[in-house]
Amino acid sequence: MMPTRSESPLSALEQLASRDLLELEREDYIVRHKVEQLLPPLPYHMLVVIPALNEAEGIQETLMTFTAQTSQDFAIVVVDNGSTDGTQEKVREFAQTHLQERLFLLEEAKKGDGAAKKKGMDQAVLPTVNDIQYIACTDADTQVPSDWVEKFYQAFEHSSADVLSGKINFFGDERINSALYFIDQARAALMRHVKPSLNGANFAIRAQCYVRVDGIEQALTKEGIPLPSSDRHLAYKVLESDGKILHIPVGVLTNPRRYIHHMLKGAPADGTIYDIKFIDTTKNRGNFTILLLREYKT
Structure with a gap:
């Protein structure tokens, strides 16, 4: 049905009020979080944030997967932690020949994956990059598909x-990959039963x-040590604000070291905890050896 004359102005006023509210919220966020402009004006609608800590070996492989994207409407910011x-030298070297106008490097001194992501994601709310409508995140040891x-x-x-989250696949022996996938899906199913969640290597937010x-x-x-759960906390905040999280059929390929690390660092029933180290045995990071360096009781 065509809107009447009395309906049109009201709709326009509502849209204006909504837009003004968003501007006020953004300005308030910038002031409270002391967000500094670190990027130039960006003519793109999506900002991809990649936190990195000692990822010199694989960061260029990750960045290479963005050179063949079917949509080029994005900019990338790597945040070194x-x-x-x-790692920084590898990013600068890559930027000399690829993604020159859309690849940026920032630094974050505060330790933690969440702190690094925040440094990059906060740039998307500045007026100088107000064309940015979406913020996507992946990891520095992850390869994304061309679409x-x-x-x-x-x-x-x-x-x-409000938030999109996709599937995680792992490099490595198929048996390891299958086992990790099963565990990850079981954990994800449990989380979704309680509250929908997201994975830091494959998500985007408005x-x-x-x-x-x-x-x-x-x-x-409590001791101030960074935890790898900032993405999950973000998901909870979205849901608490009545936001929607949608899981979509888009997968990425990532190194399972973080998942293995978190699983083995969790205390088993007998209280044994293992300190572990990973050694990549191939250039494509497909196979690795897990060394149990020491064992101690909690």
């Missing part, structure tokens, strides 16, 4: 979801939702 292995950006755009455009829920935070222990 104190690397000592030449990764496009799939996120399509899902946002055809749904009312910029206005990011501001509305007051951004991402670095989760810490």
